[in-house]
Amino acid sequence: MIIVWKSLLKNTKINGITLFPFIFLKKQEDKTNAVLINHEKIHLRQQLELLVIFFYLWYVIEYYYWYFKLNDSYLAYKYISFEREAFAMEDDLDYLSHRKLWSFWKYLS
Numbered sequence: 249m250i251i252v253w254k255s256l257l258k259n260t261k262i263n264g265i266t267l268f269p270f271i272f273l274k275k276q277e278d279k280t281n282a283v284l285i286n287h288e289k290i291h292l293r294q295q296l297e298l299l300v301i302f303f304y305l306w307y308v309i310e311y312y313y314w315y316f317k318l319n320d321s322y323l324a325y326k327y328i329s330f331e332r333e334a335f336a337m338e339d340d341l342d343y344l345s346h347r348k349l350w351s352f353w354k355y356l357s
Contacts, residue, residue, distance in 0.1 A: 250285070252276050266291040268300045287338040294330050294352055303330070329355040 250271045257265065257274040264273045264284050271288040278284055295303040307330060314324035325331060332355035337343040 250279055252279065264288050266295065268292060268295045268303075282341055283338050286341055286343065287334045289344060290334040290337060290347075291330060293344060293347065294333070297350060297352075306330075327357065329353070329357075 249269060250273060252273045252275065254274055256272055257263070260274075262274065263278055263281075264271060264287070266272075266288045269292070271285065271292070273279060273284075297303075298306060307328060310328045310330075311324050314327040315321060318324055318327070326335070329352045333352040336355070337347075
């Protein structure tokens with residue numbers, strides 16, 4: 249389910265965020281942004297694979313690993329394996345139809 253919630257993302261650079269089972273968007277017009285929606289749907293699949301809670305635990309651990317290694321919050325975010333997969337495949341709108349289980353694994357550095 250896609251929800252537009254401007255106030256949730258108001259003071260952030262984030263246009264969308266996935267918190268299972270919802271995709272929250274900052275702007276109404278982003279509901280038609282197929283690439284952004286695909287990116288967030290990739291996160292939904294990742295979350296299901298890891299039974300949701302393990303996705304969030306892994307995400308936070310990986311973020312802090314990269315943050316302490318790189319000392320840069322934006323780079324740490326970009327280096328997270330889940331984000332690397334989503335950014336790499338967001339333009340492939342058919343990706344989820346042929347994505348293999350645990351595909352984020354190959355994006356671990």
